[in-house]
Amino acid sequence: MKQADISLIDSIKFNEAGLVPAIAQDATSGRVLMMAWMNEEAVNETFNTGFAHYYSRSRQQQWKKGESSGNVQRVLDMYLDCDGDTILLKIEQTGPACHTNRESCFYKHKQSDEWVIIEEPLI
């Protein structure tokens, strides 16, 4: 880990499991594509490579988004919130962000009493 990253990392409040949520937003369209978790290693890999890395809670390991699918996320800008406990990534997404091959993971839209799958955002 580069020395420079330490102060950046120190500002981040990881939760009791050592994780911080990261929101990935398409830098061009502004569409929110997904939310995933990062551990310290994933944050550092994201800093150092410029591509989004996350932590899989099910597989219990850090991973590069798109490593197998090719649907990588180039990080153009990175923000931390007021409390230091949530990260926002402005990204350039290659291919679909969602493992369902949809552009965004947020494709279930509340319409009165049900979640309806929509392929394009309404607004």
Next chain:
Amino acid sequence: MKQADISLIDSIKFNEAGLVPAIAQDATSGRVLMMAWMNEEAVNETFNTGFAHYYSRSRQQQWKKGESSGNVQRVLDMYLDCDGDTILLKIEQTGPACHTNRESCFYKHKQSDEWVIIEEPLI
């Protein structure tokens, strides 16, 4: 609780603490304003009132955003992600979303080796 809400609620995967993260995005500008947590009660109150309600982990209670400050969030659209464990709200924000009186909570921008406070988003 209305009967209709039960199936909507059942699709949401609350974590072991009974909470789900909710991202609030300005419906007009597309800016991501904040991320907060909801318990089942907060989700139902959001459904039923059309205004964002969250759960405060520090105060251990559900609250209406803007109840004391007046900075309420009218929910125009609501999305659930592929895994059912994250909510996205498209909102109309009254006043600043952040308790620091900034428009967005994501005002710390990574610039090489430090987080720099910016008042306006770069992109």
